[in-house]
Amino acid sequence: MTDAEYVNIWMRPERPARGPKPAYSRAQITDAAIRIADAEGLEAATMRRIAAEIGAGAMSLYRYVPSRDDLIELMADRLQGEIDVEGMPSGDWRADLTRYADGMRAMWLRHPWIATVHRSLPSFGPNQLLLIERVMGVLDAHVSIDENLALMAILNGYVEGAVREEVSSAEEVRRSGLSEPEWTARSLPRIQQVLASGDYPIFTKIVLEARQPRLSRDDQFRHGLGRVLDCIAAALPATA
Amino acid sequence: MTDAEYVNIWMRPERPARGPKPAYSRAQITDAAIRIADAEGLEAATMRRIAAEIGAGAMSLYRYVPSRDDLIELMADRLQGEIDVEGMPSGDWRADLTRYADGMRAMWLRHPWIATVHRSLPSFGPNQLLLIERVMGVLDAHVSIDENLALMAILNGYVEGAVREEVSSAEEVRRSGLSEPEWTARSLPRIQQVLASGDYPIFTKIVLEARQPRLSRDDQFRHGLGRVLDCIAAALPATA
């Protein structure tokens, strides 16, 4: 089987030359799959369901995509393309990285199922590559490439970690089929139980005293992000 | 169905009083599942496979655990318990947090499938709670609870992000069934293609010039961690 040559989906040509015109396209299939995943979760985006969405037979999809895993790869890369990094670097690194972080968070909130995939690393899709160029370009003039990588690890770690929290609880709610207040009401007994045990003073302090959980999600995120950017500022030379 | 009362696995009692002695236990099932997941990935830990591992019938597991998702919750919490945070806070916060980060990384590397479990957050298992107590206890004397939460978000974000990279590529290799050198050889054509296009100068710089990817994983992690701890140090009052 010569197909084994194409380990990476991005090296496999979408269409060969000969034969009849195809009725669908990778982009169309990917869009349909994303639409379903957004509305009902990634597990609802089955091959049969996606095919039905675009009016095709289930097995037709395999003319365009070698496997469901590869399709998910395509979906993930398409999402990276949604993050607006146009015009970076603009000269104001703090503004650029804030825009990137906000854009990333917004994208994750639009597509919460991305939290369950995120292998994405070694696939090198075009949108992912472009994102790397733009975002790492922001600090490229100020620091070495190694320094840049280290700082990006911190920034991306913070953003991903923070958004993952938001998203996973939202997904939990969606999966339970309950409304949000209903769901928090259901979780309350466990929290009460934990507090009542008296064994967890710091957890108790978080629940009873911390102001942060009472802030809006936006404010929580921005506050933490500001702190991370301060860290980055400290690592930059004075000229920046 | 009165079972709906127990939204959280930790509130559901393991055993009722009446009836014959059970032949297995939650702990035994959880251990077997972890053993399988470690060796062959989480997707190999099917209900039938786990049951076979302990010599039970597939449906017997449902006497102990309401669903596979809940079992995964149990597995995840058990893993949290593997991180050694004994004797924290010791007085040396930097040593404590380093030990926590190293322990967390080591645990993830032992159980790479944990990267595919994203929920874990709102479940409040006993091991997770204990971990929170110990780790957040490290900075509790020095900063406010809100400050502590913000700093932990950065630390956890970095550790999780860094380890997730290591683990997801390792999982990719395992899933492909190839040896590691074979697998990197397979990825090479795509990288060559990207470099040859000339459209991605920063990516090219990473591949050709950066020293970091050539360091050992351990050194990469420690270097980044040191940077994060410096950030935390800057946020602490001088007394710490």
Next chain:
DNA sequence: CTCCACTGGGTACACCGTACGCGGTTATGG
């Protein structure tokens, strides 16, 4: 002793990803 809540587990069902092969369509080489 009787009762019945409990046990482990067999069977069955709906659904999944996808291998295989069909008859029809079309770009190309002779």
Next chain:
DNA sequence: CCATAACCGCGTACGGTGTACCCAGTGGAG
């Protein structure tokens, strides 16, 4: 211009999954 090979969409089928339901047996409570 036509034969042919390559490709199309897709129906069928297979081996797998999680788990609902039901059963006969077991053992503590009244």
